[in-house]
Amino acid sequence: MTADRGVHSAANERDARAAGVRQVVLPKPGKLSAKRTAYELQDWFRAGRNWRAGIEGRISSLKRNHGLRRCRYHGTDGMERWVGLGVLAHNRAPVRTGPPAFRRRGGAAPVRHALDVRPPDP
Structure with a gap:
């Protein structure tokens, strides 16, 4: 489970663990103790935090575009x-737009369809 800093509280972490959540990613706001810093620097915690940041970007893109x-x-x-x-x-x-290797500057790669009919070369 992951959420932003505004949701963090000891009660929320305790409730999530009691509900069976194994990895609770609730970053704590403010100055962190050495123990909390070590906890938040674990690979699984950072991966969860980064995943949430990616979701926020996806939501923003969906809303904007x-x-x-x-x-x-x-x-x-x-x-x-x-x-x-x-x-x-x-x-x-x-x-x-096609795979990244086929993208050009200034726009999408040309799309070729199986049904494109072109005149034969002379």
Whole structure:
């Protein structure tokens, strides 16, 4: 389980462990003790913290580029549909541009389809 610094408390960590969460990643705000610093520098803790930061970037991108600032459907089912469509649009972006080795400066690589018909060379 991971969350940001604003959620940290000893009670939250204790409750998460009592619920069966093995790796609780709740960074503590402020000055850390030597024991807490050693705890937060463990590889699994840092990986969880970095994973959460990556998710925040993904959410920001979805909101900024794929219309997820505002849901245009109603109800829980509509919200699930809207978010699902936004995630599908976000996941298609790398497919449209091609693998990194084929990207060019200034835009996406040209797309060739199996059904492209070209006149034969003279």
